[in-house]
Amino acid sequence: MTFSPELEAQFEKFLAKYPADKKRSAVIPMLVYAQDETHAITQEVIEEVAKRCGVTPLQVDEVVGFYSMLHKKPQGTYHVQVCTNISCLIVGGEEIWNQACHKLGIGHKQTTADGRISLEEVECMGACSWAPAVQVNYDFYHFVTPSQLDKLLDGLSAGKKPDEIAGVKRASC
Amino acid sequence: MADLVKFTINGREIEAPAGMLAIEAAKQNGIEIPSFCYYEGYSLQAACRMCLVEVEKMPKMQVACTLPVAAGMVIRTETDQVKLARKSTLEFLLTNHPLDCPVCDKGGECELQDMVFKYGAGESRYVEAKIHVDEQQWSPVVFYDGPRCILCFRCVRACDEGMGVGALGVVNRGAMSLIAPNKGDHLECDECGQCIDICPVGALTSGPYRYLTRPWEMDHIGTICTHCSDGCKTTLGVRNDEIVRGNNRDRSGVNGEFLCVKGRYAFDFNKHAERLQSPMMRVNGKLEEVSWSKALETIANKFGEIRSRGGKFGVIGSNHTTNEENYYLQKFARQGLGTNSIDHHRTGDVVTLVDALSGTTGRLANSADFYERKAVLVIGSDFSVEHPFLAFQARANFRHHEAHIYTVTAEPVREDNYAARSVRVAKGEELGALEGLREALAAEPDLVIVFDDSIKGDKVRSVVEFGQSLGIPVSYCALVDYSNSRGAIDMGLAPEIGPGYHATGQPGMSMNDMLAAADLAALWVVGANPLENAKLAASKAFVVVQDLFLTETAQRADVVLPAASAYEKNGTVTNGRGEVQRLKRASATMGAKTDLEIIGLIAKEMGLAPMMGPWLPETVYAEIRKTVKGYDIPLPLVTIGAQQSTPVNGRVGVESRPDLVRSEHNNLFESGTLGRYSQVLNTVIEGRQSR
Ligand code: SF4
Ligand code: SF4
Ligand code: SF4
Ligand code: FES
Ligand code: FES
Numbered sequence: 074m075t076f077s078p079e080l081e082a083q084f085e086k087f088l089a090k091y092p093a094d095k096k097r098s099a100v101i102p103m104l105v106y107a108q109d110e111t112h113a114i115t116q117e118v119i120e121e122v123a124k125r126c127g128v129t130p131l132q133v134d135e136v137v138g139f140y141s142m143l144h145k146k147p148q149g150t151y152h153v154q155v156c157t158n159i160s161c162l163i164v165g166g167e168e169i170w171n172q173a174c175h176k177l178g179i180g181h182k183q184t185t186a187d188g189r190i191s192l193e194e195v196e197c198m199g200a201c202s203w204a205p206a207v208q209v210n211y212d213f214y215h216f217v218t219p220s221q222l223d224k225l226l227d228g229l230s231a232g233k234k235p236d237e238i239a240g241v242k243r244a245s246c
Numbered sequence: 247m248a249d250l251v252k253f254t255i256n257g258r259e260i261e262a263p264a265g266m267l268a269i270e271a272a273k274q275n276g277i278e279i280p281s282f283c284y285y286e287g288y289s290l291q292a293a294c295r296m297c298l299v300e301v302e303k304m305p306k307m308q309v310a311c312t313l314p315v316a317a318g319m320v321i322r323t324e325t326d327q328v329k330l331a332r333k334s335t336l337e338f339l340l341t342n343h344p345l346d347c348p349v350c351d352k353g354g355e356c357e358l359q360d361m362v363f364k365y366g367a368g369e370s371r372y373v374e375a376k377i378h379v380d381e382q383q384w385s386p387v388v389f390y391d392g393p394r395c396i397l398c399f400r401c402v403r404a405c406d407e408g409m410g411v412g413a414l415g416v417v418n419r420g421a422m423s424l425i426a427p428n429k430g431d432h433l434e435c436d437e438c439g440q441c442i443d444i445c446p447v448g449a450l451t452s453g454p455y456r457y458l459t460r461p462w463e464m465d466h467i468g469t470i471c472t473h474c475s476d477g478c479k480t481t482l483g484v485r486n487d488e489i490v491r492g493n494n495r496d497r498s499g500v501n502g503e504f505l506c507v508k509g510r511y512a513f514d515f516n517k518h519a520e521r522l523q524s525p526m527m528r529v530n531g532k533l534e535e536v537s538w539s540k541a542l543e544t545i546a547n548k549f550g551e552i553r554s555r556g557g558k559f560g561v562i563g564s565n566h567t568t569n570e571e572n573y574y575l576q577k578f579a580r581q582g583l584g585t586n587s588i589d590h591h592r593t594g595d596v597v598t599l600v601d602a603l604s605g606t607t608g609r610l611a612n613s614a615d616f617y618e619r620k621a622v623l624v625i626g627s628d629f630s631v632e633h634p635f636l637a638f639q640a641r642a643n644f645r646h647h648e649a650h651i652y653t654v655t656a657e658p659v660r661e662d663n664y665a666a667r668s669v670r671v672a673k674g675e676e677l678g679a680l681e682g683l684r685e686a687l688a689a690e691p692d693l694v695i696v697f698d699d700s701i702k703g704d705k706v707r708s709v710v711e712f713g714q715s716l717g718i719p720v721s722y723c724a725l726v727d728y729s730n731s732r733g734a735i736d737m738g739l740a741p742e743i744g745p746g747y748h749a750t751g752q753p754g755m756s757m758n759d760m761l762a763a764a765d766l767a768a769l770w771v772v773g774a775n776p777l778e779n780a781k782l783a784a785s786k787a788f789v790v791v792q793d794l795f796l797t798e799t800a801q802r803a804d805v806v807l808p809a810a811s812a813y814e815k816n817g818t819v820t821n822g823r824g825e826v827q828r829l830k831r832a833s834a835t836m837g838a839k840t841d842l843e844i845i846g847l848i849a850k851e852m853g854l855a856p857m858m859g860p861w862l863p864e865t866v867y868a869e870i871r872k873t874v875k876g877y878d879i880p881l882p883l884v885t886i887g888a889q890q891s892t893p894v895n896g897r898v899g900v901e902s903r904p905d906l907v908r909s910e911h912n913n914l915f916e917s918g919t920l921g922r923y924s925q926v927l928n929t930v931i932e933g934r935q936s937r
Contacts, residue, residue: 131415131428138417 074121080110084125096126100136104143113147141195149184149191151229154208157194160201169205169222170194176226190229203244209235213244253319268310268321269297279323280332280361282339282446283398284311287642288407291399294339296361298331299323307331329365336366342377342421343447344393352448354461358396377421384433386929387453387511388442392424395449401425401441408504410630410641410660411435425449436914437507437930438634443493444503452491454511454926459485467832468498470819471509472566472812473917475593475726476501476635477613477821477888478509482813482832489513489813489833500613500825500888506634507926508917513813515923516833520795522808523837533796533806538839538847541805546851548788548804549583549768557767559585560760560787563739564773564841565593565728566920568817568829570866571841572730572737573745573874574858575772578845580744582854586754590739591774593727593909594822595702597735600747601898602710603722611694611721612823612890617643619721621650621666621690623683625676625709626700627725629653630660631913633822636696636723637661650690654679676700680712688716696723698911703904726822727910728918729812733820736874736891742900746875749899756906772841773809775799775919792844797919808838815840817863818884825888826879842866 076084083106087099103122108114114137116130123130137143155170173192174180184191200206203215207222212235214225221241228238235243248263255268255277262271270286272279282294290312298307302320307327315321322328339358347353379392399416402425406412413428413435427433442450464483471478471492479499483491492510497503525541526533552559561579563572572590579588603609616622616639630637640661643649650666653659654676662668667686669679676697687693695713697706706724713720726732738745741754757776760766766784772792777799782789791803800806812819813832817840820826839847846861859865864881871878876892883889910918915933917924927933 129412129415129428131412131426134417134426135415139419141419 074117076107077110080106088125097128097132100126100128100133101140104133104137108143108148112150114143114145144182146182147184147188150189151209151235152191152193153226153229154193154195154198156196156198156200156204156206156208158197160197161205164204165219166205168219169207169217172219172222173226176223177230185230189232190226200244214241215244251315251317251319253315253317253321255321256323262315264316265314268299268308268313268315268319271315272310272321272323277323279310280365281311282357282361282396283400285400285403285444287646288400288403291403294396294398295335296332298328298335300325300328332361332365333367336362337370337372339396340366340370341372341374342393343396344376344378346394349457350394350448351451351456352394352445356448357446379424382431383453384427384431385435385437385453385931386926387437387439387507388427388433389451389453389456390425390427391449391451394447395425396447397423397425398446400444400446401450404440404444405435407645408440408638408641409436409438410637410663414441432931434932436630436634437511437926437932438505439493439507439510440504443495443505443510452511454514455483455491458490459483464490465832467830468496469813469830469832470499470729470821470827471505472729473508473512473920474506474633474635474912475728475731475822476633477729477819477823477825477827478505478635479827479888480505480509480513482513484832487833489516498887499827500821501635501638504635504638507914507930508634508921508924511926512917512921512924514925515794515920516811516813516835518795518923518925520923521835521838522793522795522800522806523835524808526803526806528804533801533803541807542847542851545790545805545848549770549848550852552767552788553583558755558763558765559583559587560755560757560763560766560769561585561588562757562760562769562771562774562776563588563590563734565590565726565731565734565918566812567730567734567773567841568812568815568819568863569730569733569737569826569870569877570817570863571772571845572734572739573870574842574845574861574866576738576745578849578854578858579770580750581857582849582852586741586750586752587760588739588754589741589757589760589906590731590734591757591776592735592740592903592907593731594699594724595706595902595904595907596724596726596732597740597743597747597898597900598703598706598902598904599710599722599724601902602707604897607892609721610824610890610892611696611723612825613639613821613888615694615721616640616696618647619643619649619692619694620647621652621687621693623652623654623687623693623695624659624661625654625680625695625697626656627696627698628655628657628659628911628913629696632698632911633725634914636822650686652683652687654683674700677705677708680709684712684716688718690718692719692721694721694723696725698725699907699909702907703902705904723823725909727912729821730819732822732824733818733826736820736824736877737870738874740903742903743898745870745873746877747898748875756903758906771799771803772845777802778919792841794838795919795923807844808835809844810835810838810840814838815842815863817842818867818881820891821888824876824891826877826884826891827888828881828885 091098119133123133157166207214225241251264281297283291297310300322381391402414417426478501480492524535527536654669656673766787768788770790775797789803791800792807792809849858879889
């Protein structure tokens with residue numbers, strides 16, 4: 074399987090970082106970066122990473138199943154993660170989560186029919202001080218209110234990029 | 247060894263090497279610390295938390311299975327806190343466990359059952375529905391029942407570390423974790439069943455054994471695997487005279503608990519529908535069932551007549567029959583029929599090795615050497631595939647002692663994965679590659695050199711010369727194919743060699759000569775199938791065959807006698823390293839008799855009984871002890887463990903016959919003629935793929 078030249082270069086860097094007999098250390102970073110490009114960790118990706126890291130596909134599969142941030146099912150272009158862990162929960166995280174599900178008509182680890190948005194209910198993301206917190210791909214949104222969430226999801230659904238959506242601001246931390 | 251340190255367990259002063267695991271130190275002193283995931287010989291996991299103990303000055307309880315002991319440590323294993331921890335751990339383990347013990351194969355010998363009985367709570371506080379996943383079949387041999395799994399990962403480690411296969415893994419996380427096979431929904435592996443064997447609960451179960459019996463309803467008969475020459479001890483579970491299981495949980499043999507697919511499952515040839523159950527005689531060109539008395543009388547008359555007119559006999563013995571039977575057969579041939587034309591299919595050049603080592607002692611490798619010597623050189627053999635147990639030993643040696651493994655083979659082999667050096671040569675060029683390894687090998691503290699039939703005749707001498715020139719202690723092993731290949735030559739199933747490697751000095755036909763002799767008057771084949779790929783030149787020869795099945799050779803016979811298998815007889819066999827071990831009768835097939843009895847009955851019918859002596863295994867063994875060099879081993883010693891015979895003692899005064907040596911190179915799923923009648927070996931997909 075072939076990846077983009079950028080990703081190939083990234084893989085090269087990872088492999089060079091570890092001793093030859095510890096190539097398996099590159100499994101996790103490789104999976105994370107591959108997922109960003111392919112939006113899902115397919116069997117093909119698993120086999121490719123296994124080959125490059127000198128382990129069996131089953132050993133890569135073990136890693137994929139263990140880490141909740143690695144997804145075998147295709148994610149949306151925007152992966153919306155809502156925290157409902159304790160700090161967020163007490164200031165409305167659960168309501169935010171329910172609102173998101175309701176609005177998009179999908180649930181935990183599901184993707185909208187147009188493939189634009191996927192939802193995931195997550196545990197603490199380390200943004201407790203700014204709860205309730207939402208994460209879209211790698212970007213955070215702090216002190217999220219129901220109306221901000223509406224704008225965010227409407228904008229994403231309409232095909233806008235997060236930066237183009239008025240009234241919601243990415244956190245700058 | 248590390249320095250001894252003093253510490254206490256439950257107030258008792260104990261001494262152990264620093265760094266020893268607390269769980270081991272406790273065990274050595276008779277203190278039980280319950281455990282699931284800890285398994286000696288495999289990597290540490292600390293997954294089950296069953297082994298929690300209290301250690302003074304440590305704020306929380308510690309897992310004894312990863313806790314190295316140190317001087318002054320104060321360990322307590324029976325406090326209220328520890329007892330409560332065990333109870334809670336078991337309660338957790340039972341959260342999703344189905345408690346279907348009454349229908350579970352493991353019930354009665356289940357570690358979880360035992361632990362709950364001893365350490366568990368009487369009732370659970372859980373009222374939630376249990377998570378259920380359906381049972382999966384991964385191969386004809388391996389079944390997985392997820393809900394029963396306690397996630398100790400013993401199976402994963404046994405397969406990866408022990409077998410070097412790595413076919414099992416853990417997928418998902420937490421309560422959803424499951425063991426998974428390497429091919430998604432099925433296994434492609436050695437099908438050894440080690441994972442099933444090591445599973446503490448009934449999560450992995452074995453296809454051939456499932457739902458057949460409860461453990462306490464079986465008799466457990468310790469005997470020796472009848473397939474390859476590695477000579478593993480196997481404990482057969484027998485119910486109603488039928489063998490239903492093979493394992494070696496009591497670790498009683500040279501092999502500990504190791505068994506490959508053949509030893510664990512390929513006992514099933516024993517009850518194959520085509521087993522012969524009655525003597526047969528050729529009547530009007532066709533084989534018809536006759537009575538034993540009729541068959542024996544016919545053989546005796548014919549043999550007697552041929553002997554009196556000086557006709558040519560050919561006698562072919564077996565690689566699977568016992569030492570007693572082989573000894574008895576050659577005695578009958580030589581003294582009863584007056585012929586020296588007795589042979590067997592030779593699969594490794596033991597004769598030249600024994601000769602080349604004459605004048606030395608302790609140079610023949612034993613089973614332990616493969617685990618204890620610091621280096622192992624494998625020449626020619628696809629070790630893991632052809633000699634599963636020895637390869638297992640070498641792998642364990644590498645894991646536990648960082649032993650250096652060297653391979654010189656034509657094709658890639660599993661050993662390459664961890665070998666210190668792998669040399670690839672064209673077939674036949676193995677010997678030439680040794681010089682290149684000289685420097686590395688000479689730097690080893692000691693070494694085992696093991697070779698297959700790529701090294702025979704003068705090449706064996708060259709290998710020994712090479713080994714002796716290294717200046718380090720070297721022991722040798724000439725690999726042979728079958729369970730008693732070594733015993734066959736030790737007992738003198740060869741025209742030029744009598745029992746104990748005595749040169750006979752008498753002329754006699756080799757197996758090839760017999761098949762080619764147009765004037766052969768009688769051919770007597772005991773437990774061999776020489777006509778599988780060869781023709782018998784003498785079209786008029788009177789052929790007698792003793793076998794389990796109507797083999798190609800039996801189909802050509804004039805009289806066929808139904809023989810008992812190795813699992814149906816008592817006696818001794820000698821494995822490829824010369825270790826003598828005891829066969830114990832586990833079951834019986836109606837109508838079949840042991841080869842020893844059959845030979846005895848023919849002798850009796852011919853009036854030779856007084857010369858031959860009684861056909862009792864113990865009596866014949868007593869005679870072997872007196873006559874065969876190196877076999878003076880008391881039977882009780884053979885019974886409790888393997889005893890290496892020591893045939894080397896001076897030159898073997900005959901010309902070696904490397905031309906007769908040919909290994910079948912049976913793989914994991916082949917076992918000569920026997921393998922053809924094993925359903926398991928024929929149904930596992932790797933077996934079919936490898937053909
Ligand atoms: S049967 Fe043997 S090789 Fe196959 S998965 Fe089990 S332990 Fe591994
Ligand atoms: S299948 Fe058996 S050996 Fe494997 S993890 Fe589960 S309980 Fe342990
Ligand atoms: S290694 Fe050989 S002796 Fe051992 S179980 Fe397998 S076939 Fe039998
Ligand atoms: S609890 Fe939501 S970010 Fe920590
Ligand atoms: S035996 Fe110590 S944690 Fe399992």
